[in-house]
């Protein structure tokens with residue numbers, strides 16, 4: 001019997017893991033990659049969609065394009081996970097795994113922020129970004145508020161990028177002077193592990209007259225009064241609200257009993273859960289790294305190398321180093337980069353690389369190299 005790995009979720013983590021396993025084993029093992037969707041979309045593409053720089057169709061990478069030895073991709077919805085037995089139930093059947101990897105990402109709990117669904121516009125899903133592509137061009141005067149409901153949330157720089165790109169959009173339409181922009185963030189600075197990055201973003205906000213309200217959550221929206229209520233009771237009246245909803249692990253993961261404080265605890269070095277043969281990577285796990293694709297990808301590589309070692313009696317992989325580079329849109333075609341290292345040294349570090357057109361090109365390359373590697377496109 002061939003060994004088999006069942007990977008739940010074909011996002012950054014699941015795609016990288018199945019790719020490395022296929023490269024290492026080809027048809028010698030059976031990899032089953034399960035996702036409820038029919039296509040992958042990069043997180044950063046949502047900003048491009050909401051600001052009309054592209055369309056949802058153009059940024060979809062269909063799973064049917066994946067053709068890798070040893071890998072089959074199934075479009076199924078996971079409905080139950082039994083981590084002790086390594087058994088997964090989906091809407092189409094049951095899968096038994098020698099190695100089970102949970103890579104189901106983080107879901108949005110829009111209802112946790114009363115009024116957000118009716119009175120605000122979340123921009124963290126493709127559907128939300130698509131709706132905003134219609135709404136943003138109609139906003140020409142008044143107060144725009146970008147607000148985050150709670151931390152942790154995916155890609156900590158993304159709401160800052162949203163504020164800067166909104167500024168550009170309003171300038172391009174000649175209406176910036178008729179609009180105010182405020183940005184509410186639960187964190188003390190825009191990118192806490194990198195003071196230099198935070199300083200550069202704060203300077204960019206100041207230059208563009210974007211009001212930054214830090215250390216505050218948006219706790220509710222009053223759609224009738226068009227007011228965002230913050231967790232200190234203060235209210236911000238708005239004409240346009242762009243929101244990041246509260247995140248949590250998908251319900252099916254919470255129901256499996258694997259989570260603590262909303263996410264799956266793992267050994268940061270190995271990504272192993274407390275269940276033998278069961279790993280969790282990416283946004284669904286608490287691995288001591290930010291919720292971003294690059295870290296899901298890095299964690300997936302460690303799990304892949306560990307399975308290669310197990311199944312080939314090879315050398316154990318080095319521990320997960322929690323390193324990764326995140327690109328940050330500063331507007332006007334310039335992109336910055338922060339090189340994060342959360343686990344390899346005694347302290348968390350984040351080295352800033354100033355925004356430039358060259359880094360915008362590097363970000364493009366980051367996306368296209370993944371599309372080529374995972375989808376052959």
Ligand SMILES: Cc1cc2nc3c(=O)[nH]c(=O)nc-3n(C[C@H](O)[C@H](O)[C@H](O)COP(=O)(O)OP(=O)(O)OC[C@H]3O[C@@H](n4cnc5c(N)ncnc54)[C@H](O)[C@@H]3O)c2cc1C
Pocket residue numbers: 008009010011012013014034035036037042043044045046047076077078079103104105106123124125154155158250252281282283284291292293294295296326327
């Ligand atoms: C606006 C925005 C900008 C971003 N920018 C960046 C960036 O520049 N760089 C970066 O590194 N990261 C960025 N991110 C974050 C990045 O998108 C995520 O952190 C990353 O996708 C996490 O990878 P993952 O594999 O853990 O989960 P995901 O990529 O979210 O994949 C999880 C998969 O599980 C599937 N799934 C969930 N539940 C079920 C179920 N019950 N049954 C079957 N399938 C299921 C989903 O369909 C999904 O495909 C950004 C995110 C946003 C929202």
